[in-house]
Amino acid sequence: MTHICGDAADFAAAALEGFCLAHADLVRPVRGGVVRSAPGRDGKVAVVVGGGSGHYPAFAGYVGEGFADAAVAGDVFASPSTQAIINVAREASRGGGVILGFGNYAGDVLNFGIAAERLRDEGIDARILAITDDVASAPEAERQRRRGIAGDLPVFKITSAAAEAGLSLDEVERIGRLANERTRTFGVAFGGCTIPGEPETLFSVPRGRMALGLGVHGEPGIDETPIPPADELAALMAERVLREAPEGAGTRVAVLLNGLGSTKYEELFVLWAQLGARFHQAGITLVAPLVGEYITSLEMAGCSLTVTWLDDELEPLWRAAVRAPVLARGAVAGEAPARIARPVAAAMEVTQAASAAGRRGGACVAAALDRLAGALAEAEAELGRIDAQAGDGDHGQGMARGSAAAAQEAARVSREGGGARSVLGAAADAWADRAGGTSGALWGEGLRAFSTALDDERPATIETLAEGAARAMQRIAELGGAKVGDKTLMDALAPFVDVLHAQLAHKKPGVEAWQAAATAAQEAAEATRALLPRLGRARTHGERSKGHPDAGALSLALATRVIGEALATESLPA
């Protein structure tokens, strides 16, 4: 949808005016488009690019030092008029002739072609450069029929750098054609886009499906399939492009992974991580790669992969310094290694336990955490469903992840001879680290505080466990600021601690005391859960950061029950 729109008939012009305001340091408006605010040298070849609007940063965003001298802007998805092209080219002309660069669409071919004739008639030598990078738009044998899409960027960048370097019109034209010859793009679309002022999308792609080679104006693609996982999508796109490596193609390429408008940057990066591996396998080096939105199609969902095979002539031009709204690069552009090493987690320090009793205590903690991880893994889906009614449904996942990491770390530290305090302390940090978020931090800090009540030299007793639970509650209250009644884990933790201490005051046996406390926690958690239907989603979503209302109390109650079972079997010392 288009949400911000004045007079729809004036949309493209209004957008261009706003663009000029935002980038007044780089461009100035002229009738029909924009030119550099600081013109290039006298006698320089002028590179004028353009096409329909709705593709920002194409084409006005390409104007600046080291890139285009000017851009012509047509109406949304419509070629600029011959008169607009002529006017912008006159404004941009520095006496060295003009290159008119555009995508290979009939309307643009027509208007830029007529403009070139007229410019030559008035003594400005003008050459046309129609980009034909879209491999899906025609067979390789008919490349001249292919459409121009994201290949516009590398071809115009390289052509412009040649002009900036002072080459002649003939040379700049030759390099532009060479760059286009060596550029291939393959795109996929997941969803359509809407013309400003229109109520419905111009075209659409069925949900969960992907249109291969669909044009940036909805021109029909070559196939439609279900959307594959990122690795398969990367393989598909890389294969479609790389299979067309031009004659004499080397191993160094300029690469552009382009988002079409509403595809998230994170999605592009997820795909890029997979593409990096593919290119590495193919023995290809990525020179100054670009991942982002460089030529869009209004708010279309989808992306395209562009490769320009470089040679000794093209590479320095691709890497040359540039300062335009879309791209600002220093004199030395970077190269991405085709892969990176995944960072490795540093293992925790272990306090060696001195005694066999201490080691036994550590083993007990590890065993209890192992049970807890198992129980939370089983409960993950259910906790997720409950949390989804109030929050974003990730509570179950966070608890499962955190407890699994804690159990693993506890086992490691216990194997290395850690006592109860060290094992639980290390497990606490592992929990917080893997679970992340608010509840991860609260559980981590809570368990760490709990561990300070334990001892590395001897197993836990019910008294030390009760003290640990009290310290955990105190730390969580101090950190989260949550009080009983806020529908957080505190609603279950507080009655647990109270009942546990009351039971011990009455000299109840340890396991029995703990289980009574666990029952109290469970009842309190169920009470908060009963409030759930009355919690409006938006409201509770706003409060998510307080730690998963209700689901947090339920998972805490579950934990106390499971640990109680562990105590019953692990034979707690008197």
Next chain:
Amino acid sequence: MTHICGDAADFAAAALEGFCLAHADLVRPVRGGVVRSAPGRDGKVAVVVGGGSGHYPAFAGYVGEGFADAAVAGDVFASPSTQAIINVAREASRGGGVILGFGNYAGDVLNFGIAAERLRDEGIDARILAITDDVASAPEAERQRRRGIAGDLPVFKITSAAAEAGLSLDEVERIGRLANERTRTFGVAFGGCTIPGEPETLFSVPRGRMALGLGVHGEPGIDETPIPPADELAALMAERVLREAPEGAGTRVAVLLNGLGSTKYEELFVLWAQLGARFHQAGITLVAPLVGEYITSLEMAGCSLTVTWLDDELEPLWRAAVRAPVLARGAVAGEAPARIARPVAAAMEVTQAASAAGRRGGACVAAALDRLAGALAEAEAELGRIDAQAGDGDHGQGMARGSAAAAQEAARVSREGGGARSVLGAAADAWADRAGGTSGALWGEGLRAFSTALDDERPATIETLAEGAARAMQRIAELGGAKVGDKTLMDALAPFVDVLHAQLAHKKPGVEAWQAAATAAQEAAEATRALLPRLGRARTHGERSKGHPDAGALSLALATRVIGEALATESLPA
């Protein structure tokens, strides 16, 4: 929707890996986030920013020279863990202390707060800087409760520039807090976003409505209204922010118009053009303004306006050189004037007609074009409806625009004494220029060719009109490559020309001959129109560039009829 996604649980980590691959020249991955690939000077204060993932370029995109030293990345919309923050801060520390910058959300406050404590415990002086720019999230009296949104960018940029300049930790912290004190953001949302792996949006906004102050994770806003036109939206947003100008606020501000994910760049620029005027009225100067996507919320639709009131201390820091994935700026940042002059169309040259007869001829052409413009304005909606079945529905608008411009230009040239040839020639260029696109170019070139059969010294005769029509057809065929049967205007133009010449060969009177030809054109156009239901939309959309199948023929037939009526009344010379 999230379309590119491997294991959803691993989405944030996979995105970060891809980001590091794409920007290996600027950043390198460490456990929990990224740090600059080229570390800052020894003893420099390190600025470490972070928060949940799903907000790219926040926060990893802020890492680079002149900006942050490192970024910590949590899971999607979840705070990073304490351990991740500590690890990244250790990696980033250069011995001058660390600033931990984050948005004011409970989970981040908790994790960054604990991390700061732990870092200080191990001898790294760490200060926290919680951003609170969202004016909609709490009343001004409770600013410390406000959330941090797009204000992150200017505050972190200014703070980082202070650190880059070698200021002490106390000074950098003071400047960071000052920048936050002077920063306000107001956002609106048009649509929700989806957590990777989830089938439905996390939250949504009713179609055509706008949520004021909705949080970037769907936190409830303060109101919901219909989406207003761009100028009213600009007024609303500017007022909400400017009403909170802090004490001692000057007239120079850093401004950021931020897109939340799927709002088109062109929409942002349309809004910016209106905002520029508002700021100008308020006597405010925009220093190095930014319009684009600087902190997103997955593919959320919406935007936010951020203002940071600068002073002599903050302005140079805002303008300071920076080289990060999100922002690359030279040593001298530009300033946008608060408004620009709209470019003015240059008037055409006029060939003065020598004779009264010639002027009468020019007036006849102008009168005919005036009728044509009137008829096409009436037919605009109908032609649009027809075109929408095959193309994108803009044919009626293009014809109405083009003919109106042609009639206006014809009247001007006629008033100045232009003859038939000059009047039609000038009108032709005006038509093509205002109509734009393919059909605009074809009509412009066709009418221009038509004009070459006319004479500035005497009115047109039926013979010169017939010759003109033939030349127009020839030029259009040569340009568009359209043949009879392609369902373009050629389907109507060819029979028109054939019948007109045949009628004249049989010595039929001029007006009668023309009207017979117009009837033939109309019949041919109706025939192509009858094919319409059989044309699949996608197919014809791909062919749009051939010039609006069917609707083009209908509008040409209409034109011949209207001009026939003109000839009948304007008393054509024998």
